[in-house]
Amino acid sequence: MIDVNALIGPYPFRYVPHPDPDVLVRVLDREGLSGAWVGDLPSAFYRDPSLGNRDLYAALAPFADRLRPVPAVRPDWPRWEVAVRDACDAGAPAIRAYPPQWQLGPHDSSMRELAIAAGEQGMALLLTVRFEDLRQRHSMDSAGDLSAAAIRALARAGNAVRLVVTAAGRDLIEEVHWSLTPIEQGRVYWDISWIWGPPEDHLAKLFRTIGPERFVFGTQWPLRLTQNPRANLDLLPEDVFGARLADPNAIVAR
């Protein structure tokens, strides 16, 4: 099992214990995970994430057998196409983008171009709905959650597009999924890091209605407990217990 939603580096709005790649590898071992797609957490809040990407590549290099880089690419920044090519050359399975943090609206054309460009290179576009619960956000953290409108606009952008949407809850997932055609639905994968388990059983309901093949394993380490998505799978009702999630390596052409 691969964790598609791991990060390294500090978070600007609260202390996060040891968000380092060597610690992440030990956590993967403890949790029985074979590897992780890893982004650079502070890059989400940089105006220009390119230097964060440089740090990411360097930090992950000693752990290349377990940790794959997922750099951030800002599509309204000059020469973003070069950053996409660099990501491709570095073996990235996906690139990250943060439209709310970069104030790119749900119908921003540069985001559509980025999603298509990544897809044409065989990479997914990884989106983050939220880093923290709305009720605890810092007063300076005013970006807001990624909207369903933004996600469905990207899912409709073209055949090459592959989206991995992280940290979404049931309502958002259902709104996006049922606002797309079956072909468009097939372009979107959801990580399970923020989906509720029992007694509401949101994850089980989504497996029954949308199908487990649309979901991937994600933790949002180092912000959240790695144990949470595994616990969610362990508590699934019998009829969906043991359902197979999508293999992240199979949804990208790399």
Add this chain to the structure above:
Amino acid sequence: MTAARVEAAALGEPLIDAHAHFYHAAAGRADWAAVNAARFRAGERIGITYHVASILGSYGFSSPTYFPSPDDVTMGNDAMLDLCAREPDRVRMLVTVNPNHTGHALGEIARGVSRGAIGVKLLASRRADDPLLDPLAQTAAESGLPILHHIWQHRRREWPSQEISDGADLARLAERHPRVTFILAHIGGGGDYMHTFPAIVGCPNVVADLSGSGVDRGMLDAAVDTLGASRLLWGCDLTMETGLAKLRALEAIGLSADELGAIRWRNAARIFPAGSFPRCAPATAVT
């Protein structure tokens, strides 16, 4: 066998969920029985010995969840009493009250305790440090009942649909009633828990439950570092997968077996009235 089942069987130690809720037919949702069944199903997987639970009126169907009418309070407590009667081996009751109706609240506490309730549940119907809560706390002191108080971790403004309290508000109430144990609800239930810990650390009669959907890394470490394992109760509230994750995380952060046992059940056995959990090993012998 799932990992969770293996875990529950292997540990063989009691586990008390100090913060649970159940639903009933007048709670405004057609799937209420399925949600209750799911709590029991997940509880068996996790290895929960007792669910210490309350019902919050009609959950908004006929009066607001956090401002339940007296009729809804009574209806919810009736449903909870019925559930306890059906599930005497695994469910314990907290009496839900609305302190804006003092006489009714006191009457509900007396009625509930006479039928086996082991504590009081306060919502967000009145700020925690309001004098209206004093007669309820006095009654709790006389009866040896802990009070579980709904909390927003660090309230910075008013929020709709509730008169929210935070750790500092609850600490003021606790200082006025040192004989009562107050359970500060769900450190993972929203807001800034890092404000809560220093706000209550000076009040030894305030303990915190770990429940809530929040699973921030660092939260459990900070809770243990600031309050100590003897002032923490394990619980789930609305999300049981986060409860199981926290249980596993508590082991991963290196707590001793004694500290783990305290959080799993012994603190609850100490705080609630003697004899509340007969399926747990003799609690009074362990400090």
